[in-house]
Amino acid sequence: MRTFIRLIEKQRKMKKTSPEVVELKKQVEERLNRKMKTPKDFDFLRSTIWDSNKEIISSTTLKRLWGYISGADQTRTDTLDILSRLLGYKDWDDFLEVINTSGASEFIHSFHISTDGMQAGDRLRVSWRPDRHCLFRYLGNAIFIVEESVNSKLQAGDTFCASLFILNEPLYLSNLIHGDNPPVPYVVGNKDGICELELVPAQR
Numbered sequence: 001m002r003t004f005i006r007l008i009e010k011q012r013k014m015k016k017t018s019p020e021v022v023e024l025k026k027q028v029e030e031r032l033n034r035k036m037k038t039p040k041d042f043d044f045l046r047s048t049i050w051d052s053n054k055e056i057i058s059s060t061t062l063k064r065l066w067g068y069i070s071g072a073d074q075t076r077t078d079t080l081d082i083l084s085r086l087l088g089y090k091d092w093d094d095f096l097e098v099i100n101t102s103g104a105s106e107f108i109h110s111f112h113i114s115t116d117g118m119q120a121g122d123r124l125r126v127s128w129r130p131d132r133h134c135l136f137r138y139l140g141n142a143i144f145i146v147e148e149s150v151n152s153k154l155q156a157g158d159t160f161c162a163s164l165f166i167l168n169e170p171l172y173l174s175n176l177i178h179g180d181n182p183p184v185p186y187v188v189g190n191k192d193g194i195c196e197l198e199l200v201p202a203q204r
Contacts, residue, residue, distance in 0.1 A: 013074040016065060017114045017164040020096060021080065025066060026169075028083055035170055036066045037187040048086070055082050067172035068185045070161045073142070112166040113199055115142050121202030123147070124165060128189030133196075155179070160186065168193040 014021055028045070029035055036042060042059040049055055061079055064071035080092035089095040113124065120140040127133045135148035139159075146158040160173040171188035178184070188194060 012077045014077060014080060014092075015116075016067065016073055016075050017112075017116065019112075020099065021065075021075070022112070022164070022166065023099060024080060024083055024087075024092075024095060027087055031087055035190060036062070036068065037170060037172075037190045039063075042066070042068065049082060053082075053085050055085065057082050063185075067162065067164065067174060068187075070174040073163055111197065112164060113197060114165075115163045118199070119202065123200040123202070125196065125198040125200060126165065126171065126188070126194050127196035128171075128194045129192050132189075134188075135200075153178075154186075154188075165194065165197055167197045168195065170194075 025036070032045060032048060034041060034044070036045065039059070042062045045062055046057060046059045049057055057079065060069070063069045065075050065079060077092050080095075084090075084092045084095040087095065089098065115138065118138050120138055122138045124136045124138070124144070125133075126136065131150075132152045133148075133150040134146055134152055134154055136144040137147050138144055142161050142163045144160055144162060146154050146156050146160075149155055149158075154176075155178065158176060158178050160176040162171065162173050165171055170190045171194050173186040173188060175183040176186040
């Protein structure tokens with residue numbers, strides 16, 4: 001019976017956009033002193049996990065968790081356990097207990113917008129340095145289309161997938177379709193993050 005209960009616990013999943021998961025990723029990046037924005041960064045994280053704790057996790061799993069490539073909107077707690085142990089916690093539950101009883105919990109409430117609270121037709125106004133501005137329209141299923149773009153490599157008509165937008169953090173786009181090019185991942189504001197984030201609800 002205990003083995004069965006443990007198996008169920010290992011199969012628990014968390015939404016990638018939950019504030020707690022966002023905080024975990026933030027602390028991992030602080031631990032590494034680098035943002036997760038290129039394939040080399042995820043390979044470095046994978047290697048660091050192995051060197052530190054001799055635990056195996058794929059770069060692809062890490063890329064999905066960070067939204068660098070598309071995937072399910074939930075992640076297994078097995079993955080969160082591994083990252084939590086990298087930070088010195090016993091597991092994911094230990095991480096949750098600590099941040100919910102310490103000042104760290106204050107950081108997980110940074111202003112953010114999740115597609116969970118959006119409807120098709122809603123728009124997001126996003127800006128990042130230096131002097132880049134875009135207007136994205138939500139199509140549903142975590143898919144957006146670029147309607148306006150100023151001083152950015154993104155162009156009107158481009159489409160991409162994203163589920164969470166956090167002020168002052170980089171924005172990770174997956175499946176960016178730009179012209180006739182194949183889908184690629186793309187990072188917006190990879191140095192200072194996005195500095196303006198505004199939801200413009202569709203008129204209904």
